[in-house]
Structures are given as C-alpha cells and as structure tokens.
Amino acid sequence: MKTSRKIVVSVLLGILLVGIVSASLLTYFGQITGSVEVKAPVFYLDGNLGGSYYSLLINEKPESEEEIYWTDGETIKFKTDALGVDYFYETTFNLIFYAKANPSGNLVQMRVTKLNEDGSQGEEICISGTQNITAITNYRDYSLSCSSSDEIDLDEEQGFVLEIFGLSENETDQYWLSTGDDSREHGASRIEVIAI
Amino acid sequence: MNHKTLITILGMILLVGVMAGFVYASDIIYIGEIENPSGINITDFIAGTTTTAKFSFDYNDNINAAEHFPLIYKLEFNSTEEIPEVWKNDFEIKGGFVERRIFGIGFNKITLECSDEFPLTIDHQIGSETIESGGDGTFYCYNTTEGTISNLRKHNKVSLEITSHPALYPGTYNLTAEMFYLNDTYAPKLRIINESYFDQYFREGSYVDFEVEIKDPYLKDYQAKIIRDGEQDISFEGKSVLNKIDIYHFFQTLPFISDGDYPIEIIAEDFNGNRNETETTIKIDNTPPEIKLIEPTGIVSEVFFVKFNVTDEKAGVNNESVQVRLREIVNGQICPETGGPIGNFSCTTTEWLNLELNQTSNLFEVEINTIELNLTSGEYWLDARAEDILGNKAEWIANEE
Numbered sequence: 124m125k126t127s128r129k130i131v132v133s134v135l136l137g138i139l140l141v142g143i144v145s146a147s148l149l150t151y152f153g154q155i156t157g158s159v160e161v162k163a164p165v166f167y168l169d170g171n172l173g174g175s176y177y178s179l180l181i182n183e184k185p186e187s188e189e190e191i192y193w194t195d196g197e198t199i200k201f202k203t204d205a206l207g208v209d210y211f212y213e214t215t216f217n218l219i220f221y222a223k224a225n226p227s228g229n230l231v232q233m234r235v236t237k238l239n240e241d242g243s244q245g246e247e248i249c250i251s252g253t254q255n256i257t258a259i260t261n262y263r264d265y266s267l268s269c270s271s272s273d274e275i276d277l278d279e280e281q282g283f284v285l286e287i288f289g290l291s292e293n294e295t296d297q298y299w300l301s302t303g304d305d306s307r308e309h310g311a312s313r314i315e316v317i318a319i
Numbered sequence: 320m321n322h323k324t325l326i327t328i329l330g331m332i333l334l335v336g337v338m339a340g341f342v343y344a345s346d347i348i349y350i351g352e353i354e355n356p357s358g359i360n361i362t363d364f365i366a367g368t369t370t371t372a373k374f375s376f377d378y379n380d381n382i383n384a385a386e387h388f389p390l391i392y393k394l395e396f397n398s399t400e401e402i403p404e405v406w407k408n409d410f411e412i413k414g415g416f417v418e419r420r421i422f423g424i425g426f427n428k429i430t431l432e433c434s435d436e437f438p439l440t441i442d443h444q445i446g447s448e449t450i451e452s453g454g455d456g457t458f459y460c461y462n463t464t465e466g467t468i469s470n471l472r473k474h475n476k477v478s479l480e481i482t483s484h485p486a487l488y489p490g491t492y493n494l495t496a497e498m499f500y501l502n503d504t505y506a507p508k509l510r511i512i513n514e515s516y517f518d519q520y521f522r523e524g525s526y527v528d529f530e531v532e533i534k535d536p537y538l539k540d541y542q543a544k545i546i547r548d549g550e551q552d553i554s555f556e557g558k559s560v561l562n563k564i565d566i567y568h569f570f571q572t573l574p575f576i577s578d579g580d581y582p583i584e585i586i587a588e589d590f591n592g593n594r595n596e597t598e599t600t601i602k603i604d605n606t607p608p609e610i611k612l613i614e615p616t617g618i619v620s621e622v623f624f625v626k627f628n629v630t631d632e633k634a635g636v637n638n639e640s641v642q643v644r645l646r647e648i649v650n651g652q653i654c655p656e657t658g659g660p661i662g663n664f665s666c667t668t669t670e671w672l673n674l675e676l677n678q679t680s681n682l683f684e685v686e687i688n689t690i691e692l693n694l695t696s697g698e699y700w701l702d703a704r705a706e707d708i709l710g711n712k713a714e715w716i717a718n719e720e
Contacts, residue, residue, distance in 0.1 A: 154497045155374050157359025158399075163489040164367045181485050182367050208486040277486075318489050 185303035367485030415479035507535035607713035
C-alpha cells in the first residue's frame with residue numbers, strides 16, 4: 124500500500140516539475156545518463172573491546188588483528204554504530220569468520236539483534252543454525268547465516284548487534300575468534316549482507 | 320645526417336606528438352547540446368560509502384547558449400527492475416565542482432552546491448529561480464556566485480561526490496544528469512562609490528572623476544553623462560579599473576556649464592538587454608565671492624584696520640585668497656600695479672597683503688601700519704581680491720585717503 128501511494132505522488136510531482144521547468148527561467152541544455160551498481164554493506168568484526176561490546180565496523184576493515192577468547196557459557200557481542208536509517212531491507216546476514224576451539228567439535232551459533240539507542244540490546248532479528256568448530260591449533264574459516272523474516276524497522280539511532288556463543292554448556296570448553304586479518308584466504312571475519 | 324633525414328626525423332617526432340595528444344584527449348567525451356550522448360562515469364560502490372560521478376561536456380557547441388553558464392545540473396537516481404524504488408535520502412550528493420580540464424590539468428574550478436530539499440531557490444548573480452518540488456532521488460547542483468561562461472567554455476568536467484546510507488538496497492541504479500542554464504534576468508547592479516564626492520561644487524575646467532561599482536557577469540556597455548535640458552549632454556569617459564573587480568572609473572574635465580544642479584545619469588546594460596541606471600547630482604558654481612568693504616570708512620592715520628565681508632553662497636570662500644593692496648595716487652595718477660615711479664615722481668604700491676578671517680565677526684581683516692609700510696600721507700587706491708574654493712575670482716577696487 125505504501126509503495127503504490129508513493130508512485131502516484133511521484134507521477135504527480137513529475138508532471139508538476141516538468142511544467143515548472145518548461146515555463147520558467149530554467150532552460151534545458153542537455154542530458155546524459157549513467158548507471159551505478161551499489162553493493163550491500165559489509166560489517167567487519169573488530170576485536171577491540173569497548174565496554175561489553177566489540178565493534179562491528181561498517182565497510183571499514185579493522186586496523187589491527189585481534190584474537191578473541193571465550194568459554195562456553197559466555198557470549199561475545201559486536202555492535203555497529205547507529206545506522207542512521209529507519210529501515211533495513213529483508214536480508215540474510217552471512218557471517219564469515221575464523222575460529223578454533225578446544226576441544227574440537229564444539230558447536231557455535233550466532234544471533235543478530237537490534238541495538239537500542241541507550242546501548243541495550245533490542246529485539247531479535249534472526250538466529251542462525253549451528254557450526255561445528257573442528258580446528259584446534261590453526262584458525263579455519265567457518266560461516267553462519269540467518270535471515271530476517273521481513274524488512275527490519277529501525278530508528279535512526281539504532282544499529283545491529285551480533286552475538287556468537289558456544290552450545291556445549293561445558294564451561295571449560297574454549298573458543299578463539301580471529302578478527303582483522305584481511306590476509307586470510309577469505310578475507311577478514313565479517314558479515315556480508317545479502318538482500319532477499 | 321643530411322638535411323632530408325633531419326626533416327624526416329622532425330616530422331616523425333611531430334606526428335608522434337600529435338597522435339599522443341589525440342590519444343590522451345580522446346578519453347574525455349564531450350557532449351553537445353542536443354545529442355545527449357551517455358557519459359556519466361560513476362564508480363560502483365558499497366552502500367554507506369562515498370563514490371564519485373563524473374561527466375564532461377563542451378559548452379561552446381551552441382551559439383545560442385553561449386551567453387549563459389549551465390550552472391544547474393539536475394541529478395536523478397532511478398531504480399531499475401531489480402530495485403524496488405528510490406526513496407528520499409537513499410542517496411546524498413555532498414557537493415562537487417566543475418572545471419576546465421585540458422590534457423589532465425584542471426582550470427577555473429567552480430564549486431557546486433547540491434540539494435534535494437524543495438522548494439529550492441537558486442540565487443545567482445544573473446537571476447533567481449525557485450524549483451517547487453522534485454521527486455525522491457532528485458538533486459539540483461548549482462554554483463551560486465563563482466564563475467561565468469567567460470572562464471568556462473570548453474572541456475568542462477563535472478565531478479560530484481555521492482554517498483548513500485548503509486541500508487540502500489543493493490543493485491544497479493540509473494543516474495541521469497540534465498543540464499540547465501538560468502536565463503539572465505538581472506540588470507546590472509550599480510553603486511556610486513563615495514557619492515558624497517558630489518557634495519562639492521564644480522566649475523569649468525574642474526576634473527571630475529568618480530568610481531562606480533557595476534556588477535554583472537555579462538556587462539556589455541556602461542556610460543555616464545551630465546543631462547542638461549535643451550543642451551547637449553556631457554559624457555564622461557569610462558574605463559574599468561585594473562585590479563578592482565566590478566569597479567569602473569568615469570572622468571571628464573568640465574566645459575563651461577551654467578550655475579545650477581544637474582543630474583549625472585549612469586547607465587549599464589548587459590549582453591542580454593538587461594539595463595539599469597542610477598543618478599546623482601553635480602553642482603556647478605561659476606559665481607565669484609562677493610566682497611564688501613566694512614572698514615575703513617573715512618580718513619585714517621598711522622595704524623588702522625582694513626575689514627571686508629567676503630561671502631560665497633555656493634562653493635565657499637577660499638580663506639587664503641582674500642588680499643588687499645594699496646596704491647598711492649600721485650598727481651591724480653594711480654601707481655602702477657607693478658610698482659615703481661610715475662615719471663619723475665616716486666610712488667608706492669604695496670605687496671598684496673593677506674587678510675585673516677576673524678572667527679567672531681566673520682570678517683576678513685588686516686592691520687595696516689603705515690609707518691612699517693612706508694606710506695606717506697596722501698591718497699591711496701585700495702584693491703581687494705578673493706576667490707572661492709573653486710578659483711572663481713572677485714576683485715574690488717576703491718580709493719581711500
């Protein structure tokens with residue numbers, strides 16, 4: 124409904140504008156065209172801790188490589204700055220990350236939520252399936268993804284939060300996540316956004 | 320190396336140079352007025368970052384448009400089949416510039432302002448236009464005060480800085496740039512610099528010069544003249560002033576003009592027929608001061624005062640110019656102005672003596688000491704003279720015992 128109303132308004136404005144341009148002081152000189160492909164943003168995981176959150180940098184690779192360590196029962200959280208938009212299109216958040224675990228075979232999961240203006244976590248947007256972390260000594264690339272159920276309504280001061288946590292419920296199980304290393308085969312740990 | 324070989328080598332060097340220049344220049348596509356070839360070069364970018372859109376055009380292709388500067392660019396972002404629609408604030412054009420680029424070197428850079436807020440009023444030194452509305456994704460970029468067609472003609476290249484928010488739907492967007500120019504509807508702006516210059520009076524032979532600020536990027540003609548009813552106007556010479564933008568110097572040495580106040584009319588016209596004029600008044604004074612003797616009124620001896628009432632209603636008395644002189648009368652003859660005897664008889668002609676203004680009585684006066692001036696008893700002519708500050712001279716002559 125919102126879309127069709129907007130189209131009608133646009134047509135009316137277009138007619139009005141043509142009338143103004145042709146009848147006024149503005150005189151037509153020439154026209155040229157071009158096109159541009161806009162790619163979806165990339166959210167880079169940054170291992171520098173600020174308060175209880177790590178950073179999720181928008182289109183900006185972290186300046187340094189960091190290693191994040193946590194154990195089961197803990198959740199590591201990354202947050203964006205305020206996005207400055209009032210919606211985000213229906214999307215799949217595709218997390219590409221480098222991790223290792225001890226012992227091997229621990230499962231991890233990710234969740235994406237809104238970030239409120241006061242820094243608290245807002246409602247959940249989506250939660251992923253699980254990923255089996257088999258690497259023990261050297262980092263390996265893994266991926267997780269989840270999709271929003273619809274267009275995401277936001278306030279301009281809101282952002283996103285990425286949570287990553289283990290599922291073994293054994294507090295001695297350990298996890299490591301590498302951030303900021305863009306020299307890895309698949310680039311630095313990040314979330315790629317895919318419009319649905 | 321013989322002469323023929325040398326010519327061949329020089330010819331090849333020249334040919335290579337010409338070809339190199341052509342190849343270098345050929346990557347810039349200039350557009351004409353009507354043909355509308357494609358040509359916006361915009362780098363693909365990630366939502367939430369900034370990119371640059373560039374296009375080029377050759378402004379001088381059309382004679383009719385040559386008197387205008389295409390200062391307005393209408394930019395429209397449009398969706399394609401894969402994009403739902405373009406919303407307001409999806410894109411932002413942060414600004415840009417247009418400049419001449421020849422062989423990769425930029426000249427005469429002009430900054431552009433961009434806006435998608437409507438109604439949008441574009442004020443320029445040649446005119447003003449309000450655009451009441453525009454669709455989502457529509458921007459107008461324009462220059463305001465800088466630059467004219469005189470410094471931007473060919474090889475113009477526009478560069479715009481474009482950004483978007485991170486939630487912009489990914490995909491291909493079309494961008495259209497339409498160029499407009501603003502019709503010149505503004506008349507030249509005129510302002511007489513230091514108009515108080517005309518508070519003073521002038522007379523025949525006065526060198527009158529004044530400056531006028533005339534603002535119009537397409538100024539064609541300017542003139543200033545004194546208007547006289549029933550008589551020929553007196554025109555001033557006019558020239559632009561070096562190193563002073565928009566300042567014009569008018570000057571003339573006045574011929575004789577009767578006393579009175581006359582309008583000076585200053586007219587300017589631009590190439591598009593817009594005309595403006597302003598006026599001031601020039602005051603003419605050819606009348607000398609009036610000189611009236613106050614003292615002495617009878618026979619005087621030894622030391623006495625000479626007092627004159629000297630007035631000038633217009634330009635005013637030149638206080639340094641009021642003077643008197645005594646000339647002895649011997650045997651009924653007045654001593655020569657240059658002094659010396661009359662025949663075998665000696666006689667005295669004094670120097671011109673300055674009179675000073677007495678601020679209390681407002682009279683010009685001087686004390687005459689007959690002893691110091693070696694004046695013997697007898698009959699004397701008294702001459703007086705004065706000028707106004709323009710040099711209009713008055714003389715007064717009387718005899719005194």
